[in-house]
Amino acid sequence: MTVLVETRHPGEFILSEANxxxxREAVTIASGAGIIAAGTVLGRITASGRYAxxxxxxSDGSQVPAAIAIHGADASAASATVSAIVRxxxxxxKCxxxxxxxxxxxxxxxANAGLAILGVIVR
Structure with a gap:
């Protein structure tokens, strides 16, 4: 019997957001950051302004939580732009x-406390 695994859905983690x-903002995931799943907590790389x-x-600035990816992306070989919750x-x-x-x-x-500084409250 084949086992199917359902991954996270885009925006599944959002309980409420501002009108x-x-x-939301569009953010660019840095090339080489790999596969980013929907709901991944992201940090901003200081030198490039891109996210991982x-x-x-x-130690590049991405250790500080700055966003949560709404959609998944594959940034293994090239940068990718996704929507993200930033405030x-x-x-x-749990998502x-x-x-x-x-x-x-x-x-x-x-990480959750860092997001709270941005006004993103983790329940």
């Missing part, structure tokens, strides 16, 4: 995806 989609999954061990929203924390090195509850809580 007029003011919570927010990793605890990063004034409530999201379901978020974190970088693999952000695997401890305290690290995820720190």
């Amino acid at each position: 007029g989609h003011r919570s 999954a927010s990793a605890v061990g990063a 004034d929203a409530e999201v379901n924390g 978020l995806t974190y970088h693999a090195d952000r695997d401890q509850p305290a690290e995820k809580a720190a």
